[in-house]
Amino acid sequence: MIQIWFLLENINPVEAVKLKIDVNSICFGCIFAGGNGCYVNVGQAPLSIWKCFKRGSYASIDPVHYQSIFSGRKVRFGAYGNPTLLPLSIVKAIATVSNGWTGYFHDWKTNPLAKEYARYFMASTETESSYALARSLNYRVFHVSPVQPADTMECLAETKQMQCADCKLCAGLSKSRLPSIWINPHGSKKSKASNAALSSVN
DSSP: OEEEEOSSSSOHHHHHTTTTTHHHTTTTTTTTTTTTSSOOOOOTTTHHHHHHHHHTTTOOOOOOHEEETTTTTEEEEEEEEEEEEEGGHHHHHHHSSOOEEEEEEEEEEOOOOOOHTTTTTTEEEOSHHHHHHHHHHTTEEEEEESSSOTTTEEEEEHHHHOOHHHHHOGGGGGOOOOTEEEEEOSSSSSSHHHHHOOOOOO
C-alpha cells in the first residue's frame, strides 16, 4: 500500500509536535495533535522520511506518471497528516488509477470543498458532538473514542486483524452504503487520547 505523508518542509515533525505547529498546519485542529494522544510516533517513520526528503532522496513526480506509479496499487492518503493538503484534482487522479485507497480528513467542518473530499475520505471525529455533526452532514466517519456510536462498525484491524490494504472500507462516500467506522484509541498515547476524546466538546 503506497503511503502518502504530509510533513512541513523546513521543520522536522518531532519539533513541529513539540511546538504544537502541527495542530493547524498538518493536522488541522485534531484534538490528538500537538502530542495530545496521536498514535503516530513522529520520531520514527515521519522523522526518517523527513530526513530522507531533506537529503534529496525523493524525486518529484508529475501527474503524467500517476498511471505507472499507482495503477493496480492501493494508496493510503495520509499515513500522517491531512490529505486535503493535496489538491482535489490530484486526489481524483490518483484514486482513479489506483486499486483502492483509504483516507481521513479533519477539516470537514471548514474546508469549502469538504463535500467533494468526502467522496474519497472519511470525516475524522473524536467526540460525541463532532460525530453527530459529521453524520448529520451525511459523511461517512472514522471515529476514534473509547465510546462506540451505535450505528458504527468496529475497525476490522481490531476485530479481524485485517490489514488496511485488504479491507479498504475507509474510502469515504465512494462506499456510501457501508457504515461509519469506530476504533478505540491506540498507540503509546492511547490513555491521553481517550481523555481528550471524552473531555473535549468540539
